[in-house]
Amino acid sequence: MDDKKALSCLGMLSLAFVTTIIATVVGGLVIQIMWGWFITPLFGILPPTVVQAIGLSYFVSALSPIKVDTKSKTDNEGKSILGQAVTACLVAVFQPLFLLALGYVVSLFL
Numbered sequence: 001m002d003d004k005k006a007l008s009c010l011g012m013l014s015l016a017f018v019t020t021i022i023a024t025v026v027g028g029l030v031i032q033i034m035w036g037w038f039i040t041p042l043f044g045i046l047p048p049t050v051v052q053a054i055g056l057s058y059f060v061s062a063l064s065p066i067k068v069d070t071k072s073k074t075d076n077e078g079k080s081i082l083g084q085a086v087t088a089c090l091v092a093v094f095q096p097l098f099l100l101a102l103g104y105v106v107s108l109f110l
């Protein structure tokens with residue numbers, strides 16, 4: 001493996017590591033905020049801390065089934081590996097923020 005491929009691989013691993021940390025914290029914050037909007041008024045249970053919310057997120061993820069698609073997807077065929085990685089990173093960070101925005105709209109009707 002030449003130096004360029006090694007640096008590219010290291011860059012992808014770094015991107016995945018940083019994205020995992022950011023997505024974990026964002027997901028914990030979203031759970032904490034939405035808990036305060038929906039669970040606290042309904043049941044009177046205090047919102048979890050960010051660390052507790054992250055743990056709750058991991059717990060629910062461990063209980064959720066994971067679907068593995070072994071077929072090639074046609075929409076990924078034209079994208080480079082970097083393009084696919086960046087798309088996955090953006091989805092991992094912005095999906096919880098989108099759910100937070102939807103939760104905010106619902107909380108306005110409470």
